[in-house]
Amino acid sequence: MTQATQTLTTSTAATLKALKCRECGTEYELKATHVCEFCFGPLEVTYDYNALRRMVTRETIAAGPNSIWRYRSFLPVATDNVIDVGTGMTPLVRSNRLARRLGLNKLYIKNDAVNMPTLSFKDRVVSVALTRARELGFSTVSCASTGNLANSTAAIAAYAGLDCCVFIPSDLEAGKVLGTLVYGPRVMAVQGNYDQVNRLCSEIANTYGWGFVNINLRPYYSEGSKTLGYEVAEQLGWQLPDHIVAPLASGSLFTKIYKGFQDFIKVGLVDEKPVRFSGAQAEGCSPIAQAYREGRDFVTPVKPNTIAKSIAIGNPADGVYAIDIARKTNGNIESVTDAEIIEGMKLLAETEGIFTETAGGTTVAVLKKLVEAGKIDPDETTVVYITGNGLKTQEAIHGYINQPLTIEPKLDSFERALERSQTLDRLEWQQVLV
Ligand SMILES: *Cc1c(COP(=O)(O)O)cnc(C)c1O
Numbered sequence: 001m002t003q004a005t006q007t008l009t010t011s012t013a014a015t016l017k018a019l020k021c022r023e024c025g026t027e028y029e030l031k032a033t034h035v036c037e038f039c040f041g042p043l044e045v046t047y048d049y050n051a052l053r054r055m056v057t058r059e060t061i062a063a064g065p066n067s068i069w070r071y072r073s074f075l076p077v078a079t080d081n082v083i084d085v086g087t088g089m090t091p092l093v094r095s096n097r098l099a100r101r102l103g104l105n106k107l108y109i110k111n112d113a114v115n116m117p118t119l120s121f122k123d124r125v126v127s128v129a130l131t132r133a134r135e136l137g138f139s140t141v142s143c144a145s146t147g148n149l150a151n152s153t154a155a156i157a158a159y160a161g162l163d164c165c166v167f168i169p170s171d172l173e174a175g176k177v178l179g180t181l182v183y184g185p186r187v188m189a190v191q192g193n194y195d196q197v198n199r200l201c202s203e204i205a206n207t208y209g210w211g212f213v214n215i216n217l218r219p220y221y222s223e224g225s226k227t228l229g230y231e232v233a234e235q236l237g238w239q240l241p242d243h244i245v246a247p248l249a250s251g252s253l254f255t256k257i258y259k260g261f262q263d264f265i266k267v268g269l270v271d272e273k274p275v276r277f278s279g280a281q282a283e284g285c286s287p288i289a290q291a292y293r294e295g296r297d298f299v300t301p302v303k304p305n306t307i308a309k310s311i312a313i314g315n316p317a318d319g320v321y322a323i324d325i326a327r328k329t330n331g332n333i334e335s336v337t338d339a340e341i342i343e344g345m346k347l348l349a350e351t352e353g354i355f356t357e358t359a360g361g362t363t364v365a366v367l368k369k370l371v372e373a374g375k376i377d378p379d380e381t382t383v384v385y386i387t388g389n390g391l392k393t394q395e396a397i398h399g400y401i402n403q404p405l406t407i408e409p410k411l412d413s414f415e416r417a418l419e420r421s422q423t424l425d426r427l428e429w430q431q432v433l434v
């Protein structure tokens, strides 16, 4: 028996089948490859759902670790030796004040702003990708990143003892750059936008034999986002919501939440029901929203220009699949301006005590816009996905929040400041926006 066959006899591997082209259906071995040789379509991991139905119950999942690895049978890894840094199982919070403000009766917030270890949903996809990278024998791992992915790849590679080199656009927020460098990887700040970084990395992946989590390992990486679907279903008491709102960069996360719900329906973990899928983009980089609005089946690439850098992908790989899902589920894809994004960040912070980054501000602003347009029913159980942490994009809201009131260490100084603060209140920054 070869080494490879031995690892594939573990129980988890029994559920894994192949890589399959989403366009023409050609199947490939479970290697580090992501594009179909015949039609250039993207490859996706397939599973043996009969085996999953026999193996997995609500009880076996609930008895698993308090991380994404409780869903290991649905993830594309072959061994038990997974990289578990405690990623996943983030809070699903029942919204009170934001819900009331928007006029929604059953709003939930899936809060990946506190995902571990680097405070964005990317820790999910990277935990899966690096586990698979190690199984496939890679010693150097890499990525083309809009910021959060570099944070996750560098941190989890450090934990796993893998050599790491990441690529970012050179104009990223300071928090994202520092939050990568601290883990000690090589960091290449490329003078170009994400789409140029991505193109460069495709060339490097072909010649250097590195494991790029979102290029040659993309079929494995992307499956990690399914856990955002699984967790919401489990946290709602093994039920699906009526409507979800999530951000769109490449569109991968959005399509994989959908696949996650479908997986649970297929194996009987939840009852089948229609779930509406609505996507959020920043107007300054909204190729998917534009195509959706115009009823197109193809996405025309754009040049990004927005403060929402983490979702600024001008040429989104999964854009057409995201459009398809939004259409067939009777959802929507909307975009909002940078001013609305800042307002969304402030709104979530002030009503729910959650400080999200620009991507989360985009999602909250789109949620608001859809409610105001009557495109979300107040009685729908709606889940809004908050995917990143605001401490990493502080410059985005500089100038839009109040300054502290500097006082002398004396009671009368405090009292004067208190009086002044009551008249100023919150008007200052709001006026900047209007
Ligand atoms: C990467 C990212 C997304 C979206 O990613 P997809 O490419 O659409 O899967 C959303 N939010 C944040 C904070 C991100 O970093």
Ligand SMILES: [Zn+2]
Pocket: 021, 022, 023, 024, 025, 026, 036, 037, 038, 039, 040, 041
């Ligand atoms: Zn194909």
